[in-house]
Amino acid sequence: MTYTRSFAQLSLAVQQLGQWETSDDITPAVLLQGINYALLEGYDMMVQRWADYYTLDATFSIVAGTDVYSLATIAPSFYKLRHLDVSSDGTRYFRAHPYDIDTQHQFTSTGNSMHRVRYRLQGPNLILAPNHVGGTGKAWYTPLPVQFSDVNDVSLVTFDVPAEERLVVHLAQRDMLIRSDLSTSSVDPMIERLGQMLRTAADARDAGEAFSLIDNPRRDGDTDLGLGWDGWW
Numbered sequence: 001m002t003y004t005r006s007f008a009q010l011s012l013a014v015q016q017l018g019q020w021e022t023s024d025d026i027t028p029a030v031l032l033q034g035i036n037y038a039l040l041e042g043y044d045m046m047v048q049r050w051a052d053y054y055t056l057d058a059t060f061s062i063v064a065g066t067d068v069y070s071l072a073t074i075a076p077s078f079y080k081l082r083h084l085d086v087s088s089d090g091t092r093y094f095r096a097h098p099y100d101i102d103t104q105h106q107f108t109s110t111g112n113s114m115h116r117v118r119y120r121l122q123g124p125n126l127i128l129a130p131n132h133v134g135g136t137g138k139a140w141y142t143p144l145p146v147q148f149s150d151v152n153d154v155s156l157v158t159f160d161v162p163a164e165e166r167l168v169v170h171l172a173q174r175d176m177l178i179r180s181d182l183s184t185s186s187v188d189p190m191i192e193r194l195g196q197m198l199r200t201a202a203d204a205r206d207a208g209e210a211f212s213l214i215d216n217p218r219r220d221g222d223t224d225l226g227l228g229w230d231g232w233w
Helices: 007-018 028-049 101-107 162-179 188-205
Strands: 003-006 056-062 068-070 078-087 118-122 125-129 135-143 156-159
Touching (some): 003 007, 028 162, 078 125
Antiparallel strands (some): 056 135, 118 125
């Protein structure tokens, strides 16, 4: 079950932790910067421990002869690419693998197959090569984290894991302590603990069957591919 928090709620939580409710130094403007930084740092920690928690997908048209595609157009909130598939008919997709700029010349031949399409991220753009094939692309990506625009911003941040909200609050608290030239020794262990809690929550979220080399379940229609264990590992 998800729940939301406003800037006012998060800033109050930080103030209460440090007893800054009446502080002339830890102002709403200072808290705004600290909470926004904490949202960025906490989000990165969340993504590192739970890579696909925030993953979204977007479909876009691949135009024959066009090799540059704006990431902002494909996904306005784009942050990190997780996976890219391409298709010539919008039905059967093939995985597009990344390539290094030094191998660009290897993907300039002509043809009509999606099998050889590769991609490269260059600044704000997605580069496809070869660029002679038209069709459809489907990108799975991590979006940008939420940021509050000002102290009067009434938008809400959604949290799905309680440890994530607590992490954001404690990260902001640490920044306030640093600003006040105070020790962070009281909050650093809590930040570390909350990071571990995120990892535990990620590992426990999917309670499906565990991967096993011994059981090696065989699906209907599978055949022995000469790899041993009916071709499945």
